[in-house]
Amino acid sequence: GQNIDQPTEMTATEGAIVQINCTYQTSGFNGLFWYQQHAGEAPTFLSYNVLDGLEEKGRFSSFLSRSKGYSYLLLKELQMKDSASYLCAVVQYILTGGGNKLTFGTGTQLKVEL
Amino acid sequence: GAGVSQTPSNKVTEKGKYVELRCDPISGHTALYWYRQSLGQGPEFLIYFQGTGAADDSGLPNDRFFAVRPEGSVSTLKIQRTERGDSAVYLCASSLGEGSTYEQYFGPGTRLTVT
Numbered sequence: 206g207q208n209i210d211q212p213t214e215m216t217a218t219e220g221a222i223v224q225i226n227c228t229y230q231t232s233g234f235n236g237l238f239w240y241q242q243h244a245g246e247a248p249t250f251l252s253y254n255v256l257d258g259l260e261e262k263g264r265f266s267s268f269l270s271r272s273k274g275y276s277y278l279l280l281k282e283l284q285m286k287d288s289a290s291y292l293c294a295v296v297q298y299i300l301t302g303g304g305n306k307l308t309f310g311t312g313t314q315l316k317v318e319l
Numbered sequence: 320g321a322g323v324s325q326t327p328s329n330k331v332t333e334k335g336k337y338v339e340l341r342c343d344p345i346s347g348h349t350a351l352y353w354y355r356q357s358l359g360q361g362p363e364f365l366i367y368f369q370g371t372g373a374a375d376d377s378g379l380p381n382d383r384f385f386a387v388r389p390e391g392s393v394s395t396l397k398i399q400r401t402e403r404g405d406s407a408v409y410l411c412a413s414s415l416g417e418g419s420t421y422e423q424y425f426g427p428g429t430r431l432t433v434t
Contacts, residue, residue: 309361
């Protein structure tokens with residue numbers, strides 16, 4: 206079966222750093238995406254990891270450890286606009302047709318306060 | 320350029336009715352996915368198209384749900400005899416190709432409410 210766990214909610218202060226963890230147990234692994242989703246809007250791409258280690262992109266970084274089934278998203282210099290849901294999604298390869306199915310966690314609702 | 324578009328943005332229907340939800344992917348994207356997102360949950364995979372064919376429909380909850388993509392571009396998700404439990408946001412996503420590194424671009428979704 207598929208199991209992806211993230212904290213339900215987190216609160217952080219503007220200007221601070223926050224780390225959102227994601228653990229997964231899935232049958233098949235072809236990478237891991239992080240998406241940001243503001244209320245009532247579409248998820249938007251933040252990062253992709255397929256190899257172990259840290260990927261940095263501006264204020265956002267994402268880390269993956271495949272042996273531990275663990276990833277985190279690190280957000281630096283938090284801004285009020287970062288208040289959103291952050292979705293961890295494991296990529297599973299679709300053998301027929303070659304696509305990639307995303308299995309999402311429930312999302313972590315981040316609230317950034319003054 | 321234009322992103323993924325979905326129509327209608329909101330649909331309210333009565334229990335037992337038939338609905339169609341439309342997705343226009345990004346031009347040139349061969350892969351198209353449908354997901355369903357219930358309140359407070361992450362999106363849940365429904366079906367994947369590569370070109371015109373449904374390569375994986377393992378996420379469709381039952382035979383009331385069907386999707387087509389006749390010309391390899393626009394896709395329609397069809398739900399027969401709707402039930403209150405079908406109420407959710409239906410998201411469509413497209414990607415450039417088959418590789419895992421190809422990010423999926425999501426549309427704004429159709430919010431379906433079954434009364």
